[in-house]
Amino acid sequence: MLSNVLLALSVLSVCLSGARGGKVLVFPVDGSHWLNMRVIIEELHSRGHSITVVRASNSWHIKKDSPYYTSHTIEMGPYQDYVVDELASTLLQLRMEGRSFFNDMTLGNSVVERFSEMHRDICTMVATIFEDENLMRSLRDAKYDLVLTDPAFGGGVFLARRLQLPMVFNVRWTVHGEAHFAIAPSPLSYVPFPGAELTDKMTFSKRVSNIIAFTISQSMHKKMTDAHYTALCKRFFGPDVDYFSLFQDADIWLMRNDFTFEFPRPTMPNVVYMGGFQCKPARPLPVDLEEFVQSSGEHGVIIMSLGTLFAELPSVITEEIAAAFAQLPQKVIWRYTGAKPSTLGNNTLLVDWMPQNDLLGHAKTKVFVAHGGTNGIQEAIYHGVPILGLPLVFDQPDNLSRMVARGTSKVVDIATLDRAVFVESLKEVLYEPSYRENMQRLSRIHHDQPMKPLDRVIFWIEFVMRNGGAPHLRTQSFRMSWIAYHSIDVILTLLMALLLLLLIMFLAIKKCCSLLFRKKVKSE
Incomplete structure (x- = not known):
């Protein structure tokens, strides 16, 4: 019933x-x-x-x-x-x-x-x-x-x-x-x-x-x-x-x-x-992915995704990135669809797709390597994960520059990227606590709203x-026209009125002075 x-x-x-x-x-x-x-x-x-x-x-x-x-x-x-x-x-x-x-x-x-x-x-x-x-x-x-x-x-x-x-x-x-x-x-x-x-x-x-x-x-x-x-x-x-x-x-x-x-x-x-x-609390990861994340131990996980347009990069870049990842104790989950780099380490998992939001919300995720798209940055803010930025095109460099200004991100130029530069940049974001602290402060601000x-x-x-x-x-x-919007027509009108008033006052004073001078001449 x-x-x-x-x-x-x-x-x-x-x-x-x-x-x-x-x-x-x-x-x-x-x-x-x-x-x-x-x-x-x-x-x-x-x-x-x-x-x-x-x-x-x-x-x-x-x-x-x-x-x-x-x-x-x-x-x-x-x-x-x-x-x-x-x-x-x-x-x-x-x-x-x-x-x-x-x-x-x-x-x-x-x-x-x-x-x-x-x-x-x-x-x-x-x-x-x-x-x-x-x-x-x-x-x-x-x-x-x-x-x-x-x-x-x-x-x-x-x-x-x-x-x-x-x-x-x-x-x-x-x-x-x-x-x-x-x-x-x-x-x-x-x-x-x-x-x-x-x-x-x-x-x-x-x-x-x-x-x-x-x-x-x-x-x-x-x-x-x-x-x-x-x-x-x-x-x-x-x-x-x-x-x-x-x-x-x-x-x-x-x-x-x-x-x-x-x-x-x-x-x-x-x-x-x-x-x-578009952000939401993290859901449980698939079993195989959770096992890989947990195998990172105290070192944690780095995740990398460069969006839908650039899931594959030139091999000269991917070889350097893979070699850099291989030097780190962290486990790495990298969304990548190209040929497997020869320098890929045992700590790096290549995937065609990954549950990015759920990984960002996982307690073991330490750094997000991202291209700087608005969606990814918003998800990183939501979950409080610092960013190593690899901006490529469109608004990505500017998006990441805003995060750099807030002390939550570091940016690497793809034109000068090599394994040494990439490793040092990753270590800075991983081990300098200010990056995570600043991002978590932004996350608290983002969540602190009535609706x-x-x-x-x-x-x-x-x-x-x-x-x-x-x-x-x-x-x-x-x-409104540009002139009306900035009140230029009003300002010019008032200036002209003021000038006209000053001119009238000047002429009136001049006339008074002239009349007074004439009366003085006649009296003499």
Whole structure:
């Protein structure tokens, strides 16, 4: 009898949850960005919401079928594999040649060309959606509550505008760079621009570098996006709509960082910080992996992963890394898919995949050797594990520079890496207690908040559902001209009024003096 009652209550709970559930249309970005979006999708699904994902037929990670969402698949040409592989290979080769002005410029041009192709293909995908009358009718008839999208590419922004739906961003980057610079005041005097590898404490020369980095980056981003998105915007929304203003109309910006990682800076009411939202307590390891970890004894374990793009490195690098690991008493778990290095020691286990979060949360893990991707850094902060950074491309050098500034990480340049340098760097992070102490302090700060980041994410998404958007939180500053925003017109008007007043006073005094002089002459 009791079991029947419990079953009935469970069914009723599910039904009521479904009745309260909203309908979310998701336009994601592939690659590591999808890993973040998937966490939110799964959580929304668990709370009774209905999710629909718009995906390209050549998606890298976004599957057509899932227990958590239904999907609309848009037929696209097979561009992604070769573009991503070629871009990664080019960037890695240039990085191995060392940091120089020429290499950085070549690196920038390679990034612009490849990402321009990706933005072009996203625009093609959006145009295909808009021209498919049956699909658009289906999307309108579904009566979604909002569009959830990642604005690193602009497809979801245009779709939300076309369907006239509220929009929530899962964001760190927009098509023009770091998201804060699109929505919040960002004084370059103390807000370091990502890529400049600076802190919020800048000398005059560093402030010059910061402004130069910002100017070059903005030029590069516009070069790879403006032509594609302007043409798409003009075609479907008319010549008077600036495409980037569509981004700035987003209701809520769910920012994939927080101030354990970010330097203090101005923000906006509709920016919600969710750094580490994908992190979770460690689960038990598989039996074979747990046995390997426990065999490390008092020395502990080092784990190494360079993300999805760089699971394989040139042999000249892997031989040096493997030889360095072999000199240490610690056990090593290395996510690596290439040929086995000849210098590999008995203490090192190569794996195609590893439960990174669970290993970082294990008591025996001492150091995380990482490329500096945002996800990995957030997990290391969550579990309090210091980092030996091996930055390769994109935002990784800047991410790691922020951790170095906090005393939680040390960085090795891949261009100068050899076994001696790598061993010494590892020993420093392993045996200098300040690295672990500083990272554990950051971890305590991250955990010391009244609400879990993922719960905060879901609250604000549901807030937009309940209220049909959040226009009361959107700033109007981006609708103002540069002159009006900085009150230059007001300042000039007041200065002119002051000058006019001074001129009138001068003329009046001059006139009075003239009249007094005339009266004095007549009286004599």
